[in-house]
Amino acid sequence: MNIPFSPPFIDQLVIDEVMDSLKSNWITSGPKVKALETEMVQLTDSKAAVCVNSWTSGAMLMLKWFGIGEGDEVIVPAYTYCATALCVLHCGATPVMVDILDDFTIDPEKIRASITPRTKAIIAVDIAGLPCRYHDIQKMMAAPEVREKFVPRGPEQEQLGRILLIADAAHSIGAQYDGMPAAVQSDVAIFSFHAVKNITTGEGGCICLNLPYPFDHTQIYQFLKLFSLNGQNKDAFSKSQGGNWRYDILCKGYKMNMPDLCAAVGLAQIKRYKNFLLPLRKIIALKYCAAFAGYDWFTEPLLKDECREASYHLFPLRIKGIGETERDMIIDELVTLGITANVHFIPMPMLSYFKSLGFAIGDYPNSYAQYACEISLPIYPQLRTAEVEYIIEGVISSVQKTLKTAPVADPLN
Incomplete structure (x- = not known):
């Protein structure tokens, strides 16, 4: 695929x-x-x-x-x-x-x-x-x-x-x-x-x-x-x-x-967003959560709580215990399977222009921590059921392979 x-x-x-x-x-x-x-x-x-x-x-x-x-x-x-x-x-x-x-x-x-x-x-x-x-x-x-x-x-x-x-x-x-x-x-x-x-x-x-x-x-x-x-x-x-x-x-x-x-x-x-397009996004997000829930490396994204519910624009998958190197390896594995993933976002203090203004990522430790293990998975209305299942299988295999083979580095180095 x-x-x-x-x-x-x-x-x-x-x-x-x-x-x-x-x-x-x-x-x-x-x-x-x-x-x-x-x-x-x-x-x-x-x-x-x-x-x-x-x-x-x-x-x-x-x-x-x-x-x-x-x-x-x-x-x-x-x-x-x-x-x-x-x-x-x-x-x-x-x-x-x-x-x-x-x-x-x-x-x-x-x-x-x-x-x-x-x-x-x-x-x-x-x-x-x-x-x-x-x-x-x-x-x-x-x-x-x-x-x-x-x-x-x-x-x-x-x-x-x-x-x-x-x-x-x-x-x-x-x-x-x-x-x-x-x-x-x-x-x-x-x-x-x-x-x-x-x-x-x-x-x-x-x-x-x-x-x-x-x-x-x-x-x-x-x-x-x-x-x-x-x-x-x-x-x-x-x-x-x-x-x-x-x-x-x-x-x-x-x-x-x-x-x-x-x-x-x-x-x-x-005109069809509230009753058609948005519910399709939610269905995919819940499928991801259900499929990954049994794995101890999965950090479930907050999609809904007592007062908030997301628009399901992104599915920010986070993998426990990894850093940037391992995260990038997982994305590369997904690419070999034909699955395009992304990262949201590179914190601004890591970007050249903002570094030139004096911002430093060390001042924002949680921004870095969330970024270093985040992978945004495809989530959009036209994804077919077979494609969602293929993404789930690809994520599980890519994460398991990477966790077995890659030494986890100090995320701040």
Whole structure:
């Protein structure tokens, strides 16, 4: 067999939706984008949703909207994709990295210890689709000694009166928290529609707003739409409606809008996500757990607890007692069997650019510990039962072979 890691879900309904855009002769931002935004509001129970061309764009827009810039700090986990920190740097602010818990999510106590008067936002990352411990983060943020440290700068910060909580929900579309969409646990949840995500638009993202009263979400939505289109007060679709050509530039905006051609792919998928695509992912994840449960080398990923349920975006297999060398050997064995696996993620302090900024992996021991033994297995709706069984057999044989033949090295050396 030849099993890829995460191909996009493209069926006839997706093709039909894209063809509808092509036949309409309207392929940039227009009605399909608006329809996808409406679907996102319904799926996430959010107050407004703004589609953009990537998760990174969405994060930059929100940080800029909140007035974050030079001299400010934004707390992020060390264990995440680089975009979580790069969006902060692109705004001129400083990312402050903290370690994670054993479930891969950001450690609320590490956040508390890192808050200073310069802290303006926290970006909590829902790794593998598991929501962060938002109750603990919210409780920490509400503590008087934390709120007293907040020094607002600008009208949005004055109005909120505290640190902004952003969910990096790139992995967690459809995740639940207390029986509700996880997106409502943060002020802002930003989703990714990249090609490997549960719902894709090829490239793309979506900002979902859940700010407290008295923020006007309609007003913020309208601002973000023009902010993502060069500060222009009319998009191309509006201008195309006869005699409506005149426009104005109201602010120094960005070019980050999503085109209809991309939105069409996501629109076809999201309509069947909750009742079809997401349950298929869950079935595969539970099959993996059941198959590996009898092996003492298996660390079961947290997929559901008393208040959280993941979106089953990744299946982060962890092998007890191994380091990077053995983990890589197992992946190589899987490749020989035609199974493509991955690793999520290389902690940012291990990457050259972040090392050049002074970050060191030794300061984030749990991030390293989880990374060193993690293997992300294929998990997507179009995986057939025979392929899932083949992956299970391949993992078991590859792990058993590696554990028998490879001496386990000190993971920090």
